[in-house]
Structure formats: structure tokens, C-alpha cells
Amino acid sequence: MxxxxxxxxxxxxxxxxxxxxxxxxxxxxxxxxxxxxxxxxxxxxxxxxxxxxxxxxxxxxxxxxxxxxxxxxxxxxxxxxxxxxxxxxxxxxxxxxxxNIGDASLGEVVITGTMKDVSRLASPIPVEVYTPSYFRKNPTPSLFDAVGMINGVQPQLNCNVCNTGDIHINGMEGPYTMILIDGMPIVSALSSVYGLSGIPNSMVERIEVVKGPASSLYGSEAMGGIINVITKNPLSAPMLSADVFGTSWGEINADVGTKFNIGNATGLLGVNYFNYKNKVDNNDDNFTDMTLQDRISVFNKWNFRRKENRVASIAARYVYEDRWGGEMNWNKSFRGSDEVYGESIYTKRAELIGLYQLPVKERIFTQFSYNWHDQNSYYGDVPYMATQRVAFAQAYWDKQIGANHDFLLGVAMRYTTYDDNTPATASADGSKNEVAKTPLPGIFVQDEWTLNDKNTVLLGYRYDHDKNHGNVHSPRFAYKFSPNNNNTLRASFGTGFRVVNLFTEDHAALTGSREVVIAEELNPERSYNGNLNYVLKIPTESFFLGFDITGFYSYFTNKIIGDYDVDPNQIVYDNLSGHAVSRGVSLNTDLTFTFPLKVLAGISYMNVYQMREDDLGVKEKVVQWHAPKWSGTFVASYAFPKGFSADFTGQWNGPMRLPIQPNDYRPEYSPWFCVANVQVTKKFDKGIEIYGGVKNLFNFIPKYPLMRPFDPFDRTVDDPVNNPYGWTFDTEYNYASLQGIRGFLGIRYNLF
Missing domain, CATH: 2.60.40.10 (Immunoglobulins)
Structure with a gap:
């Protein structure tokens, strides 16, 4: 016992x-x-x-x-x-x-701000970096749609019929945004309207965003900011990748990539295909709510293994797109006619990009790019036929001088030819067509001076010579103060310039829906810009909280803006008699908990306007089109056990001013609205993912998208009884997509 x-x-x-x-x-x-x-x-x-x-x-x-x-x-x-x-x-x-570097990382190594590989923390220029995994939280068929997830970056649809658009940074129009691929100015001017789609996701390593002036390094058109698409190094890319998804509206998007080795070279091949052939008219105006599209893009990049790890690469891309929108009974037999209204655009585009480091002791790099863009389009019965070629080459010397000076010296040459069937390329007397040829040579210098481990100063200067407008000077100054790893303050100042070509960058100027009136010879736009950025990191035992706040201010001594108010049938362009201002504050936050929840949120306040002088010399304030004072983005992600995850994403906008006609029944300002999306993903073994969800969860659809859709050729405008205010057909009143709620389902596969 x-x-x-x-x-x-x-x-x-x-x-x-x-x-x-x-x-x-x-x-x-x-x-x-x-x-x-x-x-x-x-x-x-x-x-x-x-x-x-x-x-x-x-x-x-x-x-x-x-x-x-x-x-x-x-x-x-x-x-x-x-x-x-x-x-x-x-x-x-x-x-x-x-x-591994993740979604919100604004990346460890960046190149866009200073044209050289530097730690993002050490860069005196604030650079935001987004990887493809961030954009996969709300899968989209194009870069144009994807960048809407970035706070302060607004993809703006410019036409309710053909659904073309551009990208605004901090409220500034698309022509002020320079799109680069691997640091080369590949998407600009004419292609800022049509060339942003079809970049295969399988080729993208990350996207770097610089908000604010960058003309001192990148020249004309880099006044508002830069979006630099960094493509994958074939050496580190998956052997095979595929991403295919479809929506309940009938959209199909397929993205496939593979790599292969030949001798000392490794190649990456990416193909993107998007197809949408479903006519939808949910608002019963007899016009398609979304443009029908058939697009294919092929991308091929080669990296070469060289002695002493010197770099050499070459890449090419070809895009073909056939898109149309219009009356529901339109087909290609009506293309260019005045019987049934349709806007039909055929786009062909080829690009070539190269990088080569010279086989010498010093770090000397040469880069080149070439792009050819051919557009065959009809807006109703108004044709717009254009061809643009842009050749670009530069060489720069990257030199470390002593322990504290990181020096950069370079020369660049851009040569643009442009031809179309509009007055833009007509001779002075209008008797013949003349191809516009624009050489733009430049030289730039930059010195990044590390004063000590807490203070860094960057000085930059660029000189360009335009054959029509003479010498252009673009200085830049930046300062970074980092007392520790959790606090960083950056300040920068610079100037910008841009030579305007309305018919290559302003969709409203080429659609034919309004007569274009150029009141005088247009001078280059010039601006002075300043930014103040503060990054704060707050690590604790239970969560990590990060803040990234930026104040920005741009002052334009001349800005070319279309005036829609003079006449409902005209757009009047002239040099600004006065000045223009773009200013505001942007805040990004990152909250990561010890349990698997991560929240990213951003909010921007912008005040974008012009001070114009009327005929009596009195200045009046005019708010810019399509520039909401308040906007923001949000992403919430939660990881469940057994490979499940959920993402809730969205973008919201406050009221923005819209182009209206005299006595218009449509409000001049859009309402507050939010486009939210939800997605669930299941990860399996061997690199397979299945995902699905709902887009536009709250089913937001704009009201009053088209004026007089029953008379798109303005045949009965002069009817004092049925049309007493003289309203005309107009496609420019736009602030959001007409696509309502829809489901999506997709599958991804990666083989390393």
C-alpha cells in the first residue's frame, strides 16, 4: 500500500x-x-x-x-x-x-533617385519601392491599374469611351510623370496616353517611385515625378512562372515567363496577353461601359556574364493592342464613319533597351534606348494617325572620390521624330506635312557628399539645349539628416522644365470631340520645386509602427493648360498669364503586429490650382481638373494557418473638379467615393497559389458619364426646343471606371 x-x-x-x-x-x-x-x-x-x-x-x-x-x-x-x-x-x-525584402519595403537598394545603387535608408532622395507581391494583393492586368495602390499616384481615365488614361503624381497631370524601364525613358509623350499597358508582370522585379522634380538627372518631362520599372535579372528569375486570372465580366489576363541559358548569357522571356470582348451597358446609355481590348506584349531580356562582374544587358519589348469603345451596335465596318459612333485605336509599339559597362578600371557605363510607336485611330469620324520615334543614349562616370564624395558625371542625347495628320506637323502655311525633329543634348553632374554618419548633402546640375527654346538649366539640392536608424529627415529643392506637344500627350486634344485652339506660340513650362520628407520608425515588443510623411510644393512660372470654359466646343491653349501651384502633404503608415496582421495606409492632401489673369488683368484662382484635394489608399493583410491569407485593399478620393459645359446639369465636382477589393489566397506546395475575390466591393459607379449619348455626332445640337442650352456630346467628364462589382479567380505557379 x-x-x-x-x-x-x-x-x-x-x-x-x-x-x-x-x-x-x-x-x-x-x-x-x-x-x-x-x-x-x-x-x-x-x-x-x-x-x-x-x-x-x-x-x-x-x-x-x-x-x-x-x-x-x-x-x-x-x-x-x-x-x-x-x-x-x-x-x-x-x-x-x-x-526577404517585402511588400511595403520600400526596398533596400534603389537607383532612381541618384542613378546609382544605394541603400534606400542612405539615399538623400526619398524613393518608394514596391515589389510585385504588393500589387498581387489586388491583381490587375496592367501597370496603369496597379499603381493606383500607391498613395499619391492616381491613374486617371481621360475618356469614358476609349478608356485611355495617364498617371498623375501629387495631382500633376500625366505628361509631368516620366515612366522609365531600367532607368531608360521609354514611356513618354505619345505613349504616356497609350503605352502604359501590357508590361508583363513576370518581368518586373520592383517599381521605384520618386515624387517631385528629377529634371537635373532625367531632363524634360520629369517635373512631377518618376516611375521606374526595374526588370528582373534573368540570373535570379524563376525557371518558369505563370499567372492567369479571369473576372466575371469576361476579362482574361495571362502572364507567363521563363528563362534559359546560352553560353555566357541568360535570357528571360515574358509574355502578357489580355482579352476582353464582352459588351456591357449597365447604365443604359447605349455605350460600352468598358472598352473592348485585345492586347499582347512580348518581352525578352538578356544578361551577360563578364569578367570582374561588369554588367551588360539588352532587352526588347513589342506591344500590339486593338481597343474600341462606343455604341453597342458598333463594329469594324463603321470604323471612321459617321453612322454609328465608335472610338477605335490600333497601337503598335517596339522598344529596345541596353546597358554596357566599359572594360576599363573606372566605373563607366553606357545606356541606350529606342522606341517606335505607331497609332492608327478614329474618334467617331475623326482620324488620328501618328508615328513617334525616340532614340536615347547616355554615358556616365560613377566615381568615388575619397571617403566622402560619390561623384557622377554624364552626357545624354535624346532625338525625337514625330509625325501625324494634325496641324502639329503642318508647315507654317499649312500647305504640306513636316515631320517634327527634336534633338535634345544634355550634360549632368552630381556629387553626393557624406559629411559624417548622420549628414549627407547632394548637389546636382543638368544643362540641356533645345533648338527652339535655347539653353535650359536644372539645378538640384538635397540634404539628409539621420540621427539614428529610426529617424530620417530629407529636404530637396530643384527646378524642372518641359517642352509641350499637345497632340502627343493630351487625349482631349486629339479625340476631335472639341476643336483645338492654340492662342499663341507655346513656350516651355518651367517650375521650382521643394520637398520635405520625414521617416519615423517605432519598434515595440508587440508591434512595429512606421510613418513616412512628405510635404511638397511646386511653383510654375508657365504652365500650358487646356481651357474648357471659353467655348463648349473648343479647348483653348495658351501660355499662362500668371502662375500655377501644386502643393500638399502625403502620409504613409505601416503597422505590423506580432500576430500575422499587417496594415498599410496612406493619405494625401493636395491643393493644385492656377492664378490666371483675365482680360482686365485681374487674377483669379482656377482649380485644376482631376486633382482631388483628399485621396488615399489602404491595404490590410492577414496570414492564416495552412497557407491561407486574406487581403483587403482600396483607393478613395475626395471631390475633384471636372470639365462641364455652360448650364450643365452635371455637378462640377465629383462625390467622395471608395473602390475596395477583397482577396483570399491559398498557397500549396511546389510553388502553386490559387486566389480569388471581389473587386469594387461597394459597387461604385459614376453618374452622368456621357453628355448627349443619343447624338454623338452633334447632328441636333442646334435645336432650341430640345436642346436650349446647346449641350454637345462630350467624353471628358470622368473620375472613375464604369466597371461595377465583379468577381475574379486566378492561379499562379513559380518553378525555381
Missing amino acids: RSKIILTFLTLLFGTMVMAQTGTMRGSVRDVKGEAIAYATVSIPKLKLGTSADSTGKYELADIPLGTWQVQVSYMGYDSYFTAIAVSNALPIERDFTL
Whole structure:
């Protein structure tokens, strides 16, 4: 009896000791380069147990009960890492973690702000970086749609019929945004309207965004900001990737990429195909709510292995697109006629990009790009036929002088030819056609001076010579102060310039829906710009909070803006008698918890206007079209066990001023609205993902998209009884897509 009691006691005591026994896990958290990630969070969400790494990336998580638990490792700017650990005794578990640069990271290494590879933290120019995984939280068929997830970047549809558009940064129109591919100015002018679609997602490594002036490095058109599409290095790309999805509206998008080796070269081939052939007219105006499209884009890039790791690459892309929108009974037999209204656009585009580092001791790089754009289009019975060729080449010397000076010296040449069937290329007397030829040579210099480990100064200057407008000077100054890793202050100032060609960049000027009146010879636009940026990181044991706030101000001494108010049938362009201002504040926040929830949110306030002088010399304030004072974006992501995740994304806009006609029944300002989306993703083994969800969850659709859709050729405009105000057919009243709520389903596959 006594032995049974002793045995029972020992059993209970041993069980209590086992239950009370806990384990410890310790190690380090580093990035893919092996550098420590200070203050990273290591946690077991189910147990509400967590800790933070120290300044050297080392951590220790104690008091872990025996069992198998899911561990989460996270830090701002990196993908969260999840793994299972088994705690079976009190012996410490040694476990190191490596985090990959993630969605909100505004990337570790950037090139756009200074034209050289630098740490984003060390760059004196604020650069935002977004990877494809960020845009996959709301899958879209084109870059044009995807960048709407970036705070302060607004994809603006310019036509309710053909659905063409451009990208606004900080409220400034599309022509002020320069689109680069691998640092080369590949999308601009004519293609700013039609060339933003069809860039295969399989080729994109990341997208870098610089908001504000960059003319000192990139020249004309870089007045509002830069979107630089960095393509993948074929050496590190997957062997095979595929992403295919469709929507309940009948849209099909397929993106496929593969790589292969030939000798000392590695090639990357990407193909994007988008098709939409479903006529939808939910608002019953007898016009298609969304343009029908058939587009294919083929991209091929080669990287070459050279001695001493010198770089060499060449890439080419070809895009063909057939799009049309119009009356529901339109077909191609009516193209260019005045029987049934339709807007039909055939676009062919070819691009070539190259980079070569010279085989010399100094770091000297040469770059070139060439793009050819051919457009065959009809807007009703008004033809617009245009061909544009842009050749660009530059060479620059990247030199480290001493320990504190990072010097850059370069020369550049851009040569543009443009031909169309409008007055833009007619001779002075209008008797013949003359191809516009515009050479633009330039030279630029930049010095990044590291005063000490907390202070950096950047000085830049660019000189360009335009054959029509003479010498153009573009200086730039930037300053960065970082007292520690959690606080960074940046200030920058620069000037910008742009030579305007209405018929290559302003959709309203070429559609024929209004007569274009050029009141005088148009001078170059010039601006003075300033930015102030502050980044704050707040790491804690239970969450990480980051703030990125920027104030911006641009002052234009001349700005070319279409005046829609003079006559409902005209757009009048002339030099600005007065000045224009674009100013505001943009705030981005990043909140990462120890449990698998991450929230990104941004809000922008903009005040964009012109001060014009009337005929009596009195200045009046005119608010710019399509520039909402308030706008924002949000992304909330949660990772569930067993490979499931959910994303809730959206963009919202406050009221924006719209072009209206005299005595118009449509309001001059759009309403507040939000376009939200939800997605669920399941990850399987061997690189397979299935995803699906709902777009435009709240089913927001603009009212009054078209004026007088029953008379698109204005045959009965002069009817004082039925049309007393003289309203005319107009497609420019636009502030959001006419696509309502729709479901989507897709599959991804990656083989490394």
C-alpha cells in the first residue's frame, strides 16, 4: 500500500514538473545579405508570446511551453516568415532566420533617385519601392491599374469611351510623370496616353517611385515625378512562372515567363496577353461601359556574364493592342464613319533597351534606348494617325572620390521624330506635312557628399539645349539628416522644365470631340520645386509602427493648360498669364503586429490650382481638373494557418473638379467615393497559389458619364426646343471606371 502511494506521488510530481517545464529559443535575424535586422519581432502568436531582437539582430524567446508551435518573424519592409518549432525539453533551441525584402519595403537598394545603387535608408532622395507581391494583393492586368495602390499616384481615365488614361503624381497631370524601364525613358509623350499597358508582370522585379522634380538627372518631362520599372535579372528569375486570372465580366489576363541559358548569357522571356470582348451597358446609355481590348506584349531580356562582374544587358519589348469603345451596335465596318459612333485605336509599339559597362578600371557605363510607336485611330469620324520615334543614349562616370564624395558625371542625347495628320506637323502655311525633329543634348553632374554618419548633402546640375527654346538649366539640392536608424529627415529643392506637344500627350486634344485652339506660340513650362520628407520608425515588443510623411510644393512660372470654359466646343491653349501651384502633404503608415496582421495606409492632401489673369488683368484662382484635394489608399493583410491569407485593399478620393459645359446639369465636382477589393489566397506546395475575390466591393459607379449619348455626332445640337442650352456630346467628364462589382479567380505557379 505504501509503495503505491509513493509511486502515485512520484508520478504526479513528475507530471507537474513536465507540465511546468518550458524551453528557450535563441539566435539571430538577418537579411538575405547577411546583415543584422535590428529590433525584428520574433513571436508565437497563439501563445501571445514574443520578443524583439537587439541592435545586433540577436534575440532570445524564453518560457515556451513544451509542444509544437508556429513562430512568426517580422520587421517593417520585409516579408513575414512563418515556421513550426518543436519544444521537447528545456535545452535551448538555436535558430537563425533570414527575411526577404517585402511588400511595403520600400526596398533596400534603389537607383532612381541618384542613378546609382544605394541603400534606400542612405539615399538623400526619398524613393518608394514596391515589389510585385504588393500589387498581387489586388491583381490587375496592367501597370496603369496597379499603381493606383500607391498613395499619391492616381491613374486617371481621360475618356469614358476609349478608356485611355495617364498617371498623375501629387495631382500633376500625366505628361509631368516620366515612366522609365531600367532607368531608360521609354514611356513618354505619345505613349504616356497609350503605352502604359501590357508590361508583363513576370518581368518586373520592383517599381521605384520618386515624387517631385528629377529634371537635373532625367531632363524634360520629369517635373512631377518618376516611375521606374526595374526588370528582373534573368540570373535570379524563376525557371518558369505563370499567372492567369479571369473576372466575371469576361476579362482574361495571362502572364507567363521563363528563362534559359546560352553560353555566357541568360535570357528571360515574358509574355502578357489580355482579352476582353464582352459588351456591357449597365447604365443604359447605349455605350460600352468598358472598352473592348485585345492586347499582347512580348518581352525578352538578356544578361551577360563578364569578367570582374561588369554588367551588360539588352532587352526588347513589342506591344500590339486593338481597343474600341462606343455604341453597342458598333463594329469594324463603321470604323471612321459617321453612322454609328465608335472610338477605335490600333497601337503598335517596339522598344529596345541596353546597358554596357566599359572594360576599363573606372566605373563607366553606357545606356541606350529606342522606341517606335505607331497609332492608327478614329474618334467617331475623326482620324488620328501618328508615328513617334525616340532614340536615347547616355554615358556616365560613377566615381568615388575619397571617403566622402560619390561623384557622377554624364552626357545624354535624346532625338525625337514625330509625325501625324494634325496641324502639329503642318508647315507654317499649312500647305504640306513636316515631320517634327527634336534633338535634345544634355550634360549632368552630381556629387553626393557624406559629411559624417548622420549628414549627407547632394548637389546636382543638368544643362540641356533645345533648338527652339535655347539653353535650359536644372539645378538640384538635397540634404539628409539621420540621427539614428529610426529617424530620417530629407529636404530637396530643384527646378524642372518641359517642352509641350499637345497632340502627343493630351487625349482631349486629339479625340476631335472639341476643336483645338492654340492662342499663341507655346513656350516651355518651367517650375521650382521643394520637398520635405520625414521617416519615423517605432519598434515595440508587440508591434512595429512606421510613418513616412512628405510635404511638397511646386511653383510654375508657365504652365500650358487646356481651357474648357471659353467655348463648349473648343479647348483653348495658351501660355499662362500668371502662375500655377501644386502643393500638399502625403502620409504613409505601416503597422505590423506580432500576430500575422499587417496594415498599410496612406493619405494625401493636395491643393493644385492656377492664378490666371483675365482680360482686365485681374487674377483669379482656377482649380485644376482631376486633382482631388483628399485621396488615399489602404491595404490590410492577414496570414492564416495552412497557407491561407486574406487581403483587403482600396483607393478613395475626395471631390475633384471636372470639365462641364455652360448650364450643365452635371455637378462640377465629383462625390467622395471608395473602390475596395477583397482577396483570399491559398498557397500549396511546389510553388502553386490559387486566389480569388471581389473587386469594387461597394459597387461604385459614376453618374452622368456621357453628355448627349443619343447624338454623338452633334447632328441636333442646334435645336432650341430640345436642346436650349446647346449641350454637345462630350467624353471628358470622368473620375472613375464604369466597371461595377465583379468577381475574379486566378492561379499562379513559380518553378525555381
